[in-house]
Amino acid sequence: MMAGAVRVTAVALALVPATAGTSAAGPPVALTAAPARVTLKGSAQAAVRVTNSGTRRVVVDVTRAGFGLDLRGRPRIVRRGARSAARWLMFRPSHVALKPGGSASLVVASKVPLRAEPGDHDAVVLLTSRPRAKARVAVRMRLGIVVVVRAPGRVERRLQLGPLRAARRGRARLLELVVRNRGNVTESLERRSALIALSHDGRRVATLVAVSRTLRPRTSGIVQFQYRGRRRGWVTARVVISGEQGRSVVRRTYRIRL
Numbered sequence: 001m002m003a004g005a006v007r008v009t010a011v012a013l014a015l016v017p018a019t020a021g022t023s024a025a026g027p028p029v030a031l032t033a034a035p036a037r038v039t040l041k042g043s044a045q046a047a048v049r050v051t052n053s054g055t056r057r058v059v060v061d062v063t064r065a066g067f068g069l070d071l072r073g074r075p076r077i078v079r080r081g082a083r084s085a086a087r088w089l090m091f092r093p094s095h096v097a098l099k100p101g102g103s104a105s106l107v108v109a110s111k112v113p114l115r116a117e118p119g120d121h122d123a124v125v126l127l128t129s130r131p132r133a134k135a136r137v138a139v140r141m142r143l144g145i146v147v148v149v150r151a152p153g154r155v156e157r158r159l160q161l162g163p164l165r166a167a168r169r170g171r172a173r174l175l176e177l178v179v180r181n182r183g184n185v186t187e188s189l190e191r192r193s194a195l196i197a198l199s200h201d202g203r204r205v206a207t208l209v210a211v212s213r214t215l216r217p218r219t220s221g222i223v224q225f226q227y228r229g230r231r232r233g234w235v236t237a238r239v240v241i242s243g244e245q246g247r248s249v250v251r252r253t254y255r256i257r258l
Contacts, residue, residue, distance in 0.1 A: 029129050030054040031143045038108055038147045045109035048145055050127060052098035059130045060096045062106065064089050067124040067146055072222050073213040075144070077124060083217060085121035085149040088112055096127075110149045118153020119184025120217050122146060148186060157248035158182040159241055162220065164196075164254045166227075175208065175225040175256070179241060181215040187243045188214050189223060196225050197238045198258075205231050232258055 030053045038046045052058050064086050068078040078084075090109045098104060108125055127143040162178030175196060181187050194210030208225035215221045223241075237254040 026053075026055050028054050028056040029058050029141045031058070031060065031127060031129065031141055033106075033127065033143055033145050036145060038145060040108075040110045040147065040149045042150065042152050043109075043111050045107055048106045048108060048125075049103055050096060050098070050106050050143075051103040052100060055100050057097070057099050060098065060127045061130065062091050062094050062096065063126045063128065064091070065124050065126055067122050067144075069214065069216055069219070069221065071220065075146070077126075077144075083117070083119075083121050084123055085110065085147060086123035088116075088121070088149055089123055089125065089147060091125060108145070108147060110147070112149060112151050116151040117184070118151050119155065120148050120150050120186045122148045122186075122216065150185070155185055156183040157185060157187070157243050159187065159215075159243055159248050159250050161239060161241065161250055161252040164237060164239065164256055166256060166258055173227045173258075175227055175237070177210075177223045177225070177239060178220055179215060179223050180220045181217055183243075183248065184217045185244075186214060186216055187248070188212070189241065189243075193242045193244075194223055194225075195240050197240075198227075198229075198231070198235045199238070200231065200233075200235050205229060205235055227258065229258075234258075 032051045032053060034049045040046060066078045066081060066084040066086050068076055070076060088110045092107050096104045125145040125147055129141045131140055160180040160182055162180055164175060164177045167174045167176050189210055190212050191209045196208040198205040206229045208227060211224045213221060213223060234255060234257050237256050239252050242249040
């Protein structure tokens, strides 16, 4: 499937266009999966519970695809690249029939090649509902379960800070920082792990915390900080970023105009 053909949210939910509305009794098709993100260490397996909370029986086809994040962290389906785990994944069953309120267990397994590059490789398992026969309007749903496979070997954590710029998104004033993940594992930047201290003439103006986001190995992404202060003009911005579990701490100082 081409990139951009479906939209995947931060909790790994992807919807293809549904051309029908829903009734007061609830949607005819409504799928959930728990967990929505699976981490496998080497060759391993995990169970995912798939539930149909809709009002109609549904048949779901299970497939796999490459997974990626764009520069702003929006998930997408991509062609299988160098760090894709799509070819390593197996699952059973490949088709699931669920009655209204019914659940089923899906087993997702990985088989890591002997010469796989160490670190994190990811893919997405897609659950796609079949349109109901004789339905007046076709309704389909696609659910994406992100799977991260960590191949054995030395773990490398290395973050690098790129440009920082001021931006506006509607009424919001933001600072946008490019962060490069040069390591071989996924870095999750939580709110307090990415900070910017703004100062003017040696006096602290504000401390900004980042909007949480994830950086895949060997990729770059924009980390956003919202600024609610009234200060205008040139300031000094001191940035501190720490990777997962407080590792790979990096610092950099910028001059930026608010």
